[in-house]
Amino acid sequence: xxxxxxxxxxxxxxxxxxxxxxxxxxxxxxxxxxxxxxxxxxxxxxxxxxxxxxxxxxxxxxxxxxxxxxxxxxxxxxxxxxxxxxxxxxxxxxxxxxxxxxxxxxxxxxxxxxxxxxxxxxxxxxxxxxxxxxxxxxxxxxxxxxxxxxxxxxxxxxxxxxxxxxxxxxxxxxxxxxxxxxxxxxxxxxxxxxxxxxxxxxxxxxxxxxxxxxxxxxxxxxxxxxxxxxxxxxxxxxxxxxxxxxxxxxxxxxxxxxxxxxxxxxxxxxxxxxxxxxxxxxxxxxxxxxxxxxxxxxxxxxxxxxxxxxxxxxxxxxxxxxxxxxxxxxxxxxxxxxxxxxxxxxxxxxxxxxxxxxxxxxxxxxxxxxxxxxxxxxxxxxxxxxxxxxxxxxxxxxxxxxxxxxxxxxxxxxxxxxxxxxxxxxxxxxxxxxxxxxxxxxxxxxxxxxxxxxxxxxxxxxxxxxxxxxxxxxxxxxxxxxxxxxxxxxxxxxxxxxxxxxxxxxxxxxxxxxxxxxxxxxxxxxxxxxxxxxxxxxxxxxxxxxxxxxxxxxxxxxxxxxxxxxxxxxxxxxxxxxxxxxxxxxxxxxxxxxxxxxxxxxxxxxxxxxxxxxxxxxxxxxxxxxxxxxxxxxxxxxxxxxxxxxxxxxxxxxxxxxxxxxxxxxxxxxxxxxxxxxxxxxxxxxxxxxxxxxxxxxxxxxxxxxxxxxxxxxxxxxxxxxxxxxxxxxxxxxxxxxxxxxxxxxxxxxxxxxxxxxxxxxxxxxxxxxxxxxxxxxxxxxxxxxxxxxxxxxxxxxxxxxxxxxx
Numbered sequence: 072x073x074x075x076x077x078x079x080x081x082x083x084x085x086x087x088x089x090x091x092x093x094x095x096x097x098x099x100x101x102x103x104x105x106x107x108x109x110x111x112x113x114x115x116x117x118x119x120x121x122x123x124x125x126x127x128x129x130x131x132x133x134x135x136x137x138x139x140x141x142x143x144x145x146x147x148x149x150x151x152x153x154x155x156x157x158x159x160x161x162x163x164x165x166x167x168x169x170x171x172x173x174x175x176x177x178x179x180x181x182x183x184x185x186x187x188x189x190x191x192x193x194x195x196x197x198x199x200x201x202x203x204x205x206x207x208x209x210x211x212x213x214x215x216x217x218x219x220x221x222x223x224x225x226x227x228x229x230x231x232x233x234x235x236x237x238x239x240x241x242x243x244x245x246x247x248x249x250x251x252x253x254x255x256x257x258x259x260x261x262x263x264x265x266x267x268x269x270x271x272x273x274x275x276x277x278x279x280x281x282x283x284x285x286x287x288x289x290x291x292x293x294x295x296x297x298x299x300x301x302x303x304x305x306x307x308x309x310x311x312x313x314x315x316x317x318x319x320x321x322x323x324x325x326x327x328x329x330x331x332x333x334x335x336x337x338x339x340x341x342x343x344x345x346x347x348x349x350x351x352x353x354x355x356x357x358x359x360x361x362x363x364x365x366x367x368x369x370x371x372x373x374x375x376x377x378x379x380x381x382x383x384x385x386x387x388x389x390x391x392x393x394x395x396x397x398x399x400x401x402x403x404x405x406x407x408x409x410x411x412x413x414x415x416x417x418x419x420x421x422x423x424x425x426x427x428x429x430x431x432x433x434x435x436x437x438x439x440x441x442x443x444x445x446x447x448x449x450x451x452x453x454x455x456x457x458x459x460x461x462x463x464x465x466x467x468x469x470x471x472x473x474x475x476x477x478x479x480x481x482x483x484x485x486x487x488x489x490x491x492x493x494x495x496x497x498x499x500x501x502x503x504x505x506x507x508x509x510x511x512x513x514x515x516x517x518x519x520x521x522x523x524x525x526x527x528x529x530x531x532x533x534x535x536x537x538x539x540x541x542x543x544x545x546x547x548x549x550x551x552x553x554x555x556x557x558x559x560x561x562x563x564x565x566x567x568x569x570x571x572x573x574x575x576x577x578x579x580x581x582x583x584x585x586x587x588x589x590x591x592x593x594x595x596x597x598x599x600x601x602x603x604x605x606x607x608x609x610x611x612x613x614x615x616x617x618x619x620x621x622x623x624x625x626x627x628x629x630x631x632x633x634x635x636x637x638x639x640x641x642x643x644x645x646x647x648x649x650x651x652x653x654x655x656x657x658x659x660x661x662x663x664x665x666x667x668x669x670x671x672x673x674x675x676x677x678x679x680x681x682x683x684x685x686x687x688x689x690x691x692x693x694x695x696x697x698x699x700x701x702x703x704x705x706x707x708x709x710x711x712x713x714x715x716x717x718x719x720x721x722x723x724x725x726x727x728x729x730x731x732x733x734x735x736x737x738x739x740x741x742x743x744x745x746x747x748x749x750x751x752x753x754x755x756x757x758x759x760x761x762x763x764x765x766x767x768x769x770x771x772x773x774x775x776x777x778x779x780x781x782x783x784x785x786x787x788x789x790x791x792x793x794x795x796x797x798x799x800x801x802x803x804x805x806x807x808x809x810x811x812x813x814x815x816x817x818x819x820x821x822x823x824x825x826x827x828x829x830x831x832x833x834x835x836x837x838x839x840x841x842x843x844x845x846x847x848x849x850x851x852x853x854x855x856x857x858x859x860x861x862x863x864x865x866x867x868x869x870x871x872x873x874x875x876x877x878x
Contacts, residue, residue, distance in 0.1 A: 104134025105371050110151065110164035112144040113392075114325075120391045128378050137375060155179040158363040163372040165212060168200040168355040172426040175203040181360040182206030186373050192380070197397045199423035200355040208426075209357035210376045211397035213388065215320050217254050217351035218338045218417040220327065220410075225315035229339045233261065233286065236316070236342045240295030241639070241724045245314035247297045247305035250287060250445055252437035254302075254318060256352050258283040260422065263346025263567030263574075266433055272468050273433065276459035278568035278776035279346065284444045284451040285776075286344075286571075289794040291445070294724065298445070320354075321414050324393045338413030340420070345571035345578070353421035355397065432462045452779045478509035482748045485515050488543035489525040490733070492518075497768040498543070501761045505752055514752060530557040533740045540741060540749040543588060546576035546732040550801040553579035558736040559746060560584050565754050573732045573774035575798040585734035586757045587774035589765065593633060593695050593728040594792040596704065596785075599714045601692040608720045609637065609663065612693065616672030620692035623682045624675045626664070626820055628812025633695070633728045634660040636797060637721025647804040648843045649834040656723065658826035661819045668820060675820060677813075698772045701785045715788025717795060730796035732774060807840035 111121060118141050125137040140161070142150060148170060154160030156179065174180040184207045190198055197211035221229045225244055230236040240246045249255060259265070264279015290296045297314060299305055309317035310330035317323075318341065327336050341349035358376040360369055378384060385396035389403065395414040396403075405412035424430055436458040443449040463469070488498065495518045502514040517539065519525045526548040532538025534557070542558075552558045560582040566574060573587035597605045601620060606612040616622045625631060635642070640656025642649060668675035674691075676682055686694040687707040695718065704713045718726030735753040737746060755761060762773035772789050780786040799805050815833040818824040824832075838844070 106136040107372050107375055108161040109139045110142050110161040112142050112147045117392045124384050128375055160361050162361055162364045162368055163358055165358055168357045171203050171208050175208050180208050181362040182208055183360055188373055192398050192400055194399045194418055196353050196421055196423040197355050199425050201357050203426040209359040210380055211355045212358050212380060213356045213394035214397055214418055215354040216417045216421045217257055217318055217320055218414045219341050220317040220319050220338050222315050222335055223337050224335050230342050233342045233344045237293055245295040246316040247308045247314045248318050249305055250298050251300050252441045253352050257341045257349040260350025261344030261346055262571050273459050273462045276456045280455045281451040281776045282571055287445060321393060321395050324410055337409040340417045345574045348420040350420050350422045353423050429466055432465055436462055452777050480509050480748055481511040483513045484752055485539040486541045487517050487539040489519040489522045493769050497765045500764055501756050505755050533557045533738050536740050540738055542736045546734055549577050549579055552736060553584045556739055558584050559739050568775055570774045570776055570793055572730050572793050572796050576732045577734050579801045585736040586753045587732040587734045589771035590730060590732045590774045591697055592730040592796050593697055594715050594789050595718050596694040596696055597714050598692050598712055600712050605716045606719050612719050616670055622673045623686055623691045623694040625679045625682055625695055626675050626677045626816050629729055633718045633726040636724050636727035639723035647802045649837040658830045661826040665819050698789045702770045713785055715785040717792045725795045727795045727797045730798055804841045807837045811836045
């Protein structure tokens, strides 16, 4: 009874307050004067700045009286709705643009399009946030994108890429990353994803979202990475200087400055990824207008709004309050305002949040999907597919895949490859499926099996304006083909369907030149009859060996590269000169291998065939190898016995294998129409259904994000490993690196050379081959690695290679 009486008293007080405040605003105003009632919700010090601006406005317009009323943030929307429904309330108020859909649908805010506002000064993306059903329902006052805060006492040059962020975290400069959908969406664009296509269909299931979720899942286990939906916890990590980075919004600035001081805080744009720049969702604080005001009153309120958002007042709000201005004409001094400048730079790549049913569904389903995937309840691809289906069904929109399957193209295509007979049969099957979908297109698959120099033949044919439309070959040829202009670059939303690491192998000077057909790398096989819980670290691996299990480790630069990142090793410097391992990581890894090979239970060998046979015969518990061995091992041991997990963690970071792909390249000699046809087939061959067919017939691992793999399958282990992989740069210096790489490992493992000395010789040999000067660097000796381990712890079609005939 008491609670009911209390609520009645509060409700009557609110109503009386609303009526009294409304009485402050006269119903008319003329050109020379009048009164305006403004509601806002700000902290007291910020409210004082608003009052100063209101005084300035009154000074510029004698006879005008502006009454500013501070309203509690938790009550502002409710009180405004209550007042507006009675035809009362303020003429203008400040609130988040997310309110516009609700208030616009209820006709409780005014479309100001007819008042003729000047919108040229605002960022285009910001204006999208204040539109509703074709009308303009406010003006943007300040912007709220997510950006990357960093502690200047801990970071000199902030990470510019996702890889750089992980590297900094592993190096002791931790990262606090908010995983709420509206905070964490930024990585979707960085990996090539987007929300809508030009027709309004939702594209969440095209690969970018799943790739980003998989990146986040992997990052959860990475050293120095702290991922959480609890904003307060993340802020505390940053203010306690336990981390150097924090993904937050401008409204965090006051708290951060209070804890760390003004000079310790800066902000920069979020890290870019394979798909380009990061794109956080852009939220806006807007000035909205009451439809109960007369036209003259509304005009006066509009003049106030345009005054508050002009360059001069925006500069005051920037300087005194920390608002990120919506006025694009304001120039911000990055040296004086390092935080606001960082957020303002981020605005340019931000994604607007339109006031539509579709966007509301995306925000709702996106949050559900992020929670379920990052909590380990759902698979990324399946969860995103389900969310997209629910959204498009609710909007009565046809799914994207259904629409693109309609094909009215005509023409002929020739595809060259030098893959195996099984691969050729799978490609023939894909071509038949394509021709069934595009009956007016013929596709001829030409096998050059056993021709390792096919890319050179292709390049010669392209230069002569003859040859095939498409070439399927290894990403090892990306530099050679792209740098000579033999292949076309690939752009568009199709890229987001592919694993970022796979696309990286096909990137030259920032552009992608092929679509990945499959990927290849090393991971850790284990026999589940011998091992229940596979080794997670290098120490675990040695402990298992000491307990009687056998560990097989292939040697050689490519086979055993994975331990170099685990020890923090560095190969190239910024100009692709091999450095003499100033970090000591390469030498430390070689020292670990050298010590491990004399331990009971550990076999380190350059004879990969012998190691393959040993694992297939059930003689070993562990083996580091590629996916091409899955079928052989499963035939020998049984699919239920063979398991694959990620490579062991080292003292600095996770083990990271070299990754390469086989990919579809398009000839640069094609005219625009033929190029479109070639890309259409390449897209078809790499889309999910075609990739499933390829996997079924050949065992290849698909680089298409949308191909679902079973959690317990061997393929799942390799898919998890690809997020911890390294793509060698597409530069000419790599050829000499690979040519000398095995010799480095042999000097240490069979020649007895000191690892640090061997690394220095390796650097000298590679740099000499590349015509690059030697670097004088202090070589850090590798840490001592003890050998004592405590248990606790012939072609189907024969073309003329010399003179390819035009098709």
